[in-house]
Amino acid sequence: MTHTPSPQIALVTGAGSGIGRAVALGLLDDGWRVVLAGRRAEPLQTLAVEAEARGQAALAVPTDVTDPASVEALFGTIEKTFGRLDLLFNNAGVNAPAVPMDELPLDKWFSVINTNVTGVYLCARAAFGLMRRQAPQGGRIINNGSISAHTPRPFSAPYTASKHAVSGLTKALALDGRPFHIVASQIDIGNALTELSERMTRGVLQANGTVATEPMMDARHVADAVRHIAALPLSTNVLNMTVMASAMPFVGRG
Known part of the structure; x- marks a missing residue:
């Protein structure tokens, strides 16, 4: 008799819109059970209902990732409901206005x-703990970085600093996770078209002081990249991946 493996469990933060929503939909299509986390309950629940209508399994858990108690409750729900976590897509993020730092x-x-x-x-800390103690041990953490993890846009000090920090955290997770079969990746995204980035189609401040429109790409291509990494065995990892609109000013920026 052929053994059918149990569906794997994924958590997507910032799942209510944009890249998080696209990734959650892609993972659901791949047969994952997906936990949807985000600050706004309504879009999470809407997505969960859509998934259920297609015979897919999604669980909406409103969460504030900046609040340790909220994150602890999220992972308590995951462990109680599913007993394990196989994938975390650490996606929730915010930006700041593009102004000189002394005006911010x-x-x-x-x-x-x-x-x-x-x-x-x-979220990585909680996932690491659950993945370390579950049986079978291990799992995958994919952090959403940015082109800004490599080089800044004008007036982006907070965001750029935060994404450089994510790069360091990803490498530390990849190193510290080795004994426990926990692998970590970072996907650096450039100009995915979402509700938040739509404004860029009307012009973005460039390093030479001009304002120019920039090419954009469909967020589903980011989702496809995450799905590719997520489908790999834990013996194989993509440590860093850059997915970007081909003609955006990244190579040669500045």
């Missing part, structure tokens, strides 16, 4: 760092 209110700095660094760390 400090609360915007803290918002970016709390979400993009502390939030990523809290």
Whole structure:
């Protein structure tokens, strides 16, 4: 008799819109059971209902990734419901207004760092613990980086600093996870068209002071890249991947 493996369990943060939603839909199509986390309950529940209508399994868990108690509750729900976690797509993130740093209110700095660094760390920490103690042991953590993890846009100090921090965290996770079959990846995305990035189609400040429109790509191509990494065995990893609109000003930026 052929043994059918149990569906694997994935968690997507920032799943209510944009890249998170596209990735969640892709993983559902691949047969994953997907936990949908995000601050806004309504879009998470809408996505869960859509998945159920297609015979797929999604669980909406409203979560503030900057709040340790909220993250702890999220992972408690995952462990109680499924008993394990095989994949975390650490996607939730925010940006700050593009203004000279001395004009940026400090609360915007803290918002970016709390979400993009502390939030990523809290979710990775909780996933690491669950993946370490579950049987069979191990799992995969994919962090959403950015082109800004390599080089900044003008007036992007908080976001750029946060994404450089994610790069360091990804490498530390990849190293520290080795004894426990936990692997870590970072996907650096350039100009995926989402609700938040749509404004870029009307012009973006360039390093030479001009404002120019930039090519964009469909977010489903990011989802396809995450699905590719997620489908690999834990013996194989893509440590870093850059997925970008081909003609965007990244190579040669500045």
